[in-house]
Amino acid sequence: MSTSAGLNIFSFKGKMKILHLSWMAFFVTFVVWFNFAPLLQAVKTTLGLTTEQIKTLLILNVALTIPARVLIGMLTDKYGPRLIYSLLLAICSIPCFVFAFSDSFLQAAIARFALGFIGAGFVIGIRLVSEWFPHNELGTAEGIYGGWGNFGSAAAAFTLPTIAVMFGGDDGWRYAMAITGAMSLIFSVIFYSNVSDTPKGATYFKPKNGGAMEVTSTGDFFLLLIMKVPMYAALALLSWKLSPEGIGMISTHVAGLIYAGLAAFYLFDASQVWKVNKHIFSEPVPEIHRYNFKQVAVLNVLYFATFGSELAVVSMLPLFFSETFELTPVVAGMVASAYAFMNLMSRPGGGWLSDKFGRKPTLLILTAGLAVGYFVMGNVDSSWPVWLAVVAAMGCSFFVQSGEGAVFAAVPLIKRRMTGQIAGMTGAYGNVGAVCYLTVLSLVDYSTFFMIIAATAVLGFVTLFFMEEPSGKIAEVNDDGSVTLIDVA
Missing domain, CATH: 1.20.1250.20 (MFS general substrate transporter like domains)
Structure with a gap:
């Protein structure tokens, strides 16, 4: 069966091997990222959490993903998808294990916040697949990568409760979550051992500057600065949700510090954009x-x-x-x-x-x-x-x-x-x-x-x-x- 000329989904050689290993890596990241929701009630009971604390964990699970996707995209362009995907899978297994065996809300909150980083894995495979497939097959290949990998969230919902029951007892959910961490760690080795950034003989092109996105006109310079604003605004909105006006996890003073920090970081980000692109004005x-x-x-x-x-x-x-x-x-x-x-x-x-x-x-x-x-x-x-x-x-x-x-x-x-x-x-x-x-x-x-x-x-x-x-x-x-x-x- 072929989905387009030269793209046989039953093959596991050459570019198809890269595609299959890429969507599998993405699948694992989504299993780990969404392993909390299907086991939510068990976690709440075992750790004695309130409903507001559970809501907080759900917010923290996605908070870091916004800046992480931007950062991981930059690192991928600079160091290559093979290394960055492997490191992401290996490093993010650590907070997964920490969450699985946490015994307090604070430990769980820190681990869940860190796990938001694994949600950035998606962008790595986009670059990797684009290196291996020609333009007339690229949409189909990227669609398979995104669609099959994204199914990891549904797979977590269907399988993890069953695994937790198999282990039984109050700690069944811990073992189910730890298994997802082990999957991530093991697959990082498999991925690194079997993937290359480009086909043999091809060049992996890297950005001229890694500090910020390059633009090629003065109008695009200002449009880039404008398009960065909603990302910082979304993080401010998440902070507002955690403030006394939302669920009250953080104080008004802490929320104010976060807002100020986001504003300062935006100014720093803008300065990096200027540093990388100032030559276009002359x-x-x-x-x-x-x-x-x-x-x-x-x-x-x-x-x-x-x-x-x-x-x-x-x-x-x-x-x-x-x-x-x-x-x-x-x-x-x-x-x-x-x-x-x-x-x-x-x-x-x-x-x-x-x-x-x-x-x-x-x-x-x-x-x-x-x-x-x-x-x-x-x-x-x-x-x-x-x-x-x-x-x-x-x-x-x-x-x-x-x-x-x-x-x-x-x-x-x-x-x-x-x-x-x-x-x-x-x-x-x-x-x-x-x-x-x-x-x-x-x-x-x-x-x-x-x-x-x-x-x-x-x-x-x-x-x-x-x-x-x-x-x-x-x-x-x-x-x-x-x-x-x-x-x-």
Whole structure:
């Protein structure tokens, strides 16, 4: 069976070996990252935690992922995906073990905060897969990587409670979580031993400067600074949630210090952007080496609406079905899982459509479907048959996850040597979206929540008209000064 010419999913040789090991690594990171939710009640009982402390752990689990994706993207471009993915898997097994055997809320909170870093693993594979697949197969390959790897969260939900029961007793959850840490540690060795950054003889292009993202025009310089603001704002929003105005984990004084720290770090970040790019104000970048940062900005907005909404909806959908249709928690969870199951085919499908029909046309269609899908979800109520509500959720999830695949079918075609950084920023916007949508959910009813997501999808559709279909070639400079042209269309 082949999903496109030269792309046989049953092969485990050459580029297909790299693809399979990449999605497996991503799968492991998501199993570890989402190992808490399915064992939440057991953790709460064993450690004697309050409901507010559990909510705090859930927030801490995603807090670090926003800056981590940006940082990991930069490290990937500089040192290569093989080393960075292996180190991430190995190092993040440590807080996983710490959480599994913690005996206090403080230990659990620190470990959960550190585990947010493993959520950055996704961006590493985006760069690695882009090195091994040509442009006409890249969307499909990235879609398989993202869709099959992302299924790790659903796999954790289905398997970890069973494993905990198998071990039995109050500490069954500890062993289940420790097993995920062991998986991460073992796979780090497997990955490092079997992967190379590029095919034999190919060049791995690195950024000229590792301190900040390069831009190639003065307008793009200011657009980059603007696009960084929502990432810091999302972290400020998380701090607000932890403050007395939210769940009261931190004091007003501590929250104020965090806000000041975020503002200071943004200024430092901006100074690094200036340091890397100040030359563009005095000497224009040659046309052959330019790229449009607006391409990145558009993809950021789209991933905010797609992956951001997926993270938010997956966390609330069981409760939505339970309350709307008076289902038991078990049945509601099973019904809601249909949304996550769509990832296995939808995300690769979005990549395949992009390969076949073009990046921009595919994104336009899928984003329009996304807006319509959430509009329909906003009209679901108890008068609907349950089966029809499930169909609506699955239809919506198709456009959400296909849209994610289409976004990352375009990311690697912007500037090869900066693919990790671009993927890191776009990936971070997905988490920014989740933070924003979940905050909205805490303030409004379900119908309004879905309608707001639909409205942001419409905004994403409008921004798409500013996107340019990737065409021609990307120019990259070799160490000896010669130029390599990489086909993108």
